[in-house]
Amino acid sequence: MSTSATQVIDCSALYQRAEADRIAPSMYYDPALFEAELQKIFYKTWVCIAHESELPNPGDFVTAMIGRQPVIVARDKDRIVHVMENRCRHRGATVCEEHRGNAKGFVCPYHSWSYGLDGSLRALPYGDGYEGIVEKSDLPLVNLKTSSYQGLIFASFNHDVEPLEDFLGGAKPWIDLFMKQGAGFPIKTTGAHKFRFKGNWKIQVENTTDLYHFPVVHKSWLKSIDEETHKIVTSFMDNDKAFVRGLGNGHSIAVLMPELIDLDQDNGDPLPTRFNALIEELLKTYSPEQTRRIVRSLFGVGFNVNLFPNLALSMAFIRVLRPVSVEETEVSxxxxxxxxxxxxxxxxxxxxxxxxxxxxxxxxPDDTEAWERVQRGSHAGPDIPILVNRGMNRERTSDNGEKTAHSTDETGMRELYAMWRKMMEQE
Known part of the structure; x- marks a missing residue:
């Protein structure tokens, strides 16, 4: 950790920056704080890095980034998934620059040190110069602690991190429900739109379970859909069964459409008429029951799950973020x-x-515009706090400690910053 980052992080400063109902604008633009976040959060806890469907065969790999650190995610011949630092143990060059592919191993382009799919150092040229100096078993690619849940692959630089299932905690049942949208088939990833916006990573994390913004920011999208769909996706505003909830460890859930929480429970509502042609096509191959199940899954589930610090399972897609710098974030x-x-x-x-x-x-695009406006606006009035207090007057706490409020309340943001404080305080 840099000296400047160490100077910033003390308990008194933490509580001034992130209180229960507000945060300081400098949370979005202090570079020293950002460096500390990389060290204390992104390099310490579980970070989602890939999905198992991206690695169906032995030898399949993808490359990715955790913060600033490049990594390789590879499936070995025994089908075990490894996440490794993408850095040759000799002079530090990356050993793989392809985004994805299939390989028998990885060879550094600088001096041809070669590594297996599990990161083991297989060979180095002109080995006589290393006799008695280097043992190949001592210099593998550095493996991260790796675990998966429901096909989502997580990794951590911290080998003492708590078990993944403990970290996911109250979010696990919601992840299970999210994966039901395969309609009986396994879930697979089918592509990604990757972009960057000029804003701090926490602005994006706040967004996933923020339903308060939806009818305002997404007016253009709401105007582009049919009346039937419009009614379905905006019903949460007046639905007393819709809610937002903190799930512990920084995770949260926002339920928009309670009738689509569990896709295995069919309430018998008519299918949207926009899918009539598709229904006719599916009925040529599938039973009426399976056809109905497939069509009901097209919009995904009726909720968004926010998983601290970098993953969102949002109705029918997955969103992964990466902090690039204090005022730039990459989103997939x-x-x-x-x-x-x-x-x-x-x-x-x-x-x-x-x-x-x-x-x-x-x-x-509308979300991105809003995020960048928050970033620009945070530089005005540096002493004026950012408020995350909506719904504190009607928040309910259950016996397990989870807090629930109206679907438009900011309970998810408060859960995010409670975990942020906890991690930033750790020595």
């Missing part, structure tokens, strides 16, 4: 489909995804 909007399911339905899912999340969509 990942579309999902049914692995082995009907291509016609997967195409429809992709069109729905593109309509909102795609580069020419009606949703993500």
């Amino acid at each position: 909007q990942i579309s999902i489909g049914m692995d082995g399911g009907p291509e016609a339905a997967n195409r429809e899912r992709m069109r729905i995804h593109e309509h909102f999340q795609g580069p020419f969509g009606f949703g993500s």
